[in-house]
Amino acid sequence: MRIAALPFVALALAAPLSAQRAESDARTYLDRIAAIDDAGPQLNAVIAVNPDAPHEAAEAEAQGLPLAGRTVLVKDNIETRELPTTAGSLALANNMTGRDAPLIARMREAGGVVLGKTNLSEWANIRDTNSTSGWSAVGGLTRNPHAIDRNTCGSSSGSGAAVAANLTWAAIGTETDGSITCPASVNGIVGFKPTVGLVSRTHVVPISHSQDTAGPMARSVADAALLLNAIAGSDPADSATADTDSRLTDFTAGLATASLAGVRIGVLVNAIGNRTDVRKVFEVALADLRLAGAEIVEIDAKEPEGMGAAEFTVLLYELHTDMAAYLATLPGEDTPRDLADLIAFNLENANSELRWFGQSLFEAALETEDEGTYREARAKSLRLAGEEGIDRLLEQYDVEVLVAPTRGPAWTSDLLNGDNYNGSIGAGSLAAIAGYPHLTVPMGAVERLPVGISFMGGKWADHRMLQLGAAYERARTVAIPEPSLRRWSPDG
Template sequence: MNDPKLIVLESWLIEATVDEIQAKLTSGDLTSSELVRMYLHRIAKIDQSGPKLNSILEVNPEALHIARRLDQERELKGVRGPLHGIPVVIKDNIDTHDKMHTSAGSLALKESIAPKDAHIVKQLREAGAIILGKTNLTEWANFMTVGMKNGYSSRGGQVLNPYGPGTFDVGGSSAGTGAAIAANLATIGIGTETSGSILSPSSQNSLVGIKPTVGLVSRTGIIPISHSQDTAGPMARTVKDAALLLNVLSSADEKDPITLSCVDHDIDYTDCINGGWVRLNEINIGIQDKIIEYLDEEKQTIIKNAIESLKETGVQIKHDVKVPSMGEKWDINVMLYEFKTNLNAYLSNLDSQVEVRTLKDVIDFNWMHEDRTLKYGQSLLIDSEKTSGRLTDSEYLNSLEQDIYFSKAAGIDQLFKDENLDIIVSPNNYGAMLPAKAGYPSITVPCGYTKAGEPVGITFTGSAYSEPLLIYVAYTFEQATKCRRAPQF
């Protein structure tokens, strides 16, 4: 970097929050154009050379032009809101109708330009955010094959964890967003989750990740896996930044009926960080100790210390709680059936120049280019294609009914009722499956590091649309512990 001002500002940029950046933008000490230039410099220095994190799949060629326009708008008209002029990176399964591609990490879609912006991208642009780039991911959002390494895609290669490149798991499937935000390559980011794909990379990269209630955030324009479970969500370095981003993402969308079931899309989630409607000593939190035992001894100690810190905030803690249905025989039939149906519908709406129009076309493309596309295989794609794709089949309907009943009424809801709980706690993304099937929200927060430097996260899960309570508790824990530290390069 040659600009002396930017050299000075880059050292300040590390770990800067949205509010801190906005203060610099308001004072005139910084412009969004300069901010974008700094992030592009860091992408060149850290992502594409140096440790080569490989988290950014594409940079938006219009990012600097958009930043300049937003700088002018700030000066002439004022700001649109807290995200005005703030660079954000988004996962490469989220449609952008611009000069970037949307591929889910697949070479089969490497030339695909989405016909329109995803609903959440439209929301971001209207809020004044700058779409800085697309992030690498576990291919097809980790629904391509069993055993694929987290953060790998045939189009983008392997994403590395900035806390231990080549050593620590980067988490999946929103790996690129996780690594990029952890390494300060953008201010905030967007991931998507079907089962653990926001929580996992957030935990592994010492970030705050919010997996919202299914229905809070539109799914329109996102390459799908399961309409029963899919959702996009914020990934950020602080709870407040994640809450600011959730404010923008939360929106009713006529093209996504589930969003119309949300009672209130106008909640300001930053107002929730200080509580006010409930006292900490009135919040009952259950600890899933059996899940914690899956961790090694060092990580168990970190989680147990985090729980003690949580207890010191004044919340009520109850140990050894267990979701009643945890021992049921779960399957992935719902995802297998819905993936085929949803993906075929998505592909059919792409530009006619895109050669793959069905899941079968994707599978055939991979066979034809297997030296580049099938490093780990495509067993899940094949298993999904074997289904009829009809959502009237008894196998699908029986699994759907089981998932809904045993994750909700006979699962999390039953536990909350029996134990008088508001929230349950688990480490990292270890408890992600049941809330994913239920469509319930979770938020993960950094809670420590191993001696080798690997991040560990603590995850809070609530019932439908309990984001305000989860954000309050997560923010209280974050402020009490202040665990997060930036990776060192």
């Protein structure tokens, strides 16, 4: 039986929860998932739910832990012990490892509850160049709750849509290049890609150990910071986290009082893009920053030449090697063990897996084996994005943070023709390739479709980016639209 859609009612969960509140909220979220994700507008943001979440939430709340039983939806490329981890592919439909990724174990220890797993762009959008973001063979096409015929971006599509539609307190996404920040922006929520190494990647289906990271997605900067507190930390199995424990702090500290007064903010003018409507929204955001006391510094800098090509080589090589290393850890005799196995599975199941787009990137990665070329590309991409990119701009213009629009508004989803986003907007690849923090915060809307503003800083400047984002969030003068759960219409 289809359940009528519930009205959009935000739950005030930033403050500590009251007695029995966590259990009640978990049940409300499960009911809402049934009503508008499985039925009603059928957002397809959630692949699977944990029916024990209300009981677990009550237990966590009773223990007085920091997250106090708050519910979290987890992108389905991150292992949780109670649910399969599929990466959206039928090849891993039965991938029940019984393991928690260390970041999930940390979250549970802090009192967080796994509410379920979210849909994603299959294989985190690294299978083909003509993909449609938000589609997976396991979960179907995720719909944007602000306009259900519009795209959710990717690859953390379900996480972004679920948070926007109030299906959970918060969610965890992963990013290699844009996969947290883009879905957060087009779904009108906060998304934070931390410094690579702040959060463990063990038992997370990989693309690239150089750039992969998990991060929080929430309806406020404070909630994102609270979740980051729970998932950040060193992991002996992930060498990128070796120095992380020495970098840990209370990421929520100072958010409520952070000031923009006297803060020099570098505006990446070439990343504003060619849409006048996005520019107008961004100019209002800059006016809000100025009114709050910030000093705006225009920076005329283009993306470093050759950075993207070098990154592409890195991603293909590391996909080849890292995927095989991950698949080797999975249980089961019939489990795919390398990229060649995945390609073969897709060919054998072409009607389900290859109906809408192919696997050209998988095939290219299989042929990318020259370690020397890879190492040169990694050194080049890291230098151009880091030392000669973000680091140079921060120092040369004496600014604390770089800002730009994150992305344009959501485009119409089209399985037949693939994605159609405006590539002139945003500069998130700099932070992604360098491995530096990138926060996106809603800044307004274009014809009721949300757009976000990006805050990018140097390595380990995670806390500062959150503080500046929270200060902007308070200074913002425009209203952020609530999801309509309807198709987009020019008449509203």
